[in-house]
Amino acid sequence: MMPLSMRRALLRATAAVMASACFSVPALATDTLRVSAIPDESPTELQRKFAPLGKYLEARLGMPVKFVPVTDYAAVVEALGSGKVDLAWLGGFTYVQAKLRTGGKAMPLVQREQDARFTSKFITARDDIKTFADLKGKRFAFGSPSSTSGHLMPRYFLGKEGINPDVDFANVAFSGAHDATAAFVAAGKVDAGALNASVWDKLVEQGKVDTDKVHVFATTPPYFDYNWTVRGDLDPALQAKIKAAFLALDPAKPADKAILDLQRAKRFIPTEPANYDGIESAARAAGLLK
Incomplete structure (x- = not known):
């Protein structure tokens, strides 16, 4: 019979392999879209701004949308990196932090027009x-x-x-x-x-x-800033639907304009990781990234 110490070691090794396997499998689907945002304004203001957008996303995506408030900027980055939220409103710097936290997997989808020259x-x-x-x-x-x-x-x-x-x-x-x-x-x-x-x-x-x-x-001179970022292992089809939903917001439609106004946006446009290379360089130059 296998010694107890060996059985325990084997169980620990098996558990570690299983845990590793679980974490390596992409979380391709989600029943509820969990959304968060950096707390750059008061909690009540963030909730007020998100409420109609959340309802719009529910209708467009055909799934429940839940806002997940956080206490500070670092908590948003960690929540996105650990898969506790699926979509997050980030600043340029917090996107860079999320990119580094996720090994480059966090993906910025859209930004407001003015975020290209913020x-x-x-x-x-x-x-x-x-x-x-x-x-x-x-x-x-x-x-x-x-x-x-x-x-x-x-x-x-x-x-x-x-x-x-x-x-x-x-x-x-x-x-x-x-x-x-x-x-x-x-x-x-x-x-x-x-x-x-x-x-x-x-x-x-x-x-x-x-x-x-x-x-x-x-x-200041202009720079790239805010964006909506998804965790990289979110179902690609859902990512595409989220992006399309933001891009479809039309200021000529009263209901859409009300949503855009709360987001202080004329419309949303596509964005990409390369847009934030300058932010990462500035952060390293300022000694805020090691």
Whole structure:
């Protein structure tokens, strides 16, 4: 009879092989499309923006769609990488992180037209901040550490202007979200901050920021940013249907326009991994990727 120690070793080895086999088999189908998004705005705003889009996707795909909220940017990347969500709204930097986390399998499908030429705004409530040089010795707020438009690209372009935030600023804060950065600046918690142009425009339109007090003093050059990304082992046919659903949204149709307006999109266009090579290069240059 096989010794107990050998039987246990064999069972452990068999279990490991079975586990490896399970993980190597592509998850080609899903009964419910699980969707998430980087928390670049408040949780209630994210839910409000997604609700009609979720209903639209259910109708187009013929399957339930569930929104899965997360607490931070890293959680979205991990959820996509571990197969806990199927589709995620990512920034350019979080897409790069997801690509690296999944060995290149995470696939960006579509982006808004403006995401091909996205920008960040530098804002302040101080009259003595008019240029990047005026930021030296001041308190500054970024959004999330993993935010493309709230941290990576502002930091990268600050570097192009000869500003090292970790050396030149009196203090660096991370607000966690773009709307929170605007609130930090308005409340005087920091002297200046960076957030994405889309959220800034929305806050201004909704009267949630006093432009007599808080104003833009600089704008970054354009770069690729947000996209909808799927986990790479999702059924290719379902991937194609998801992509087609986004591309079919027509601003000439009132119901579609309502969805697009919430996404702050005129329409969605196809995207591809190569569009984010510049983001990856910027992240490595800024020391945010090893």
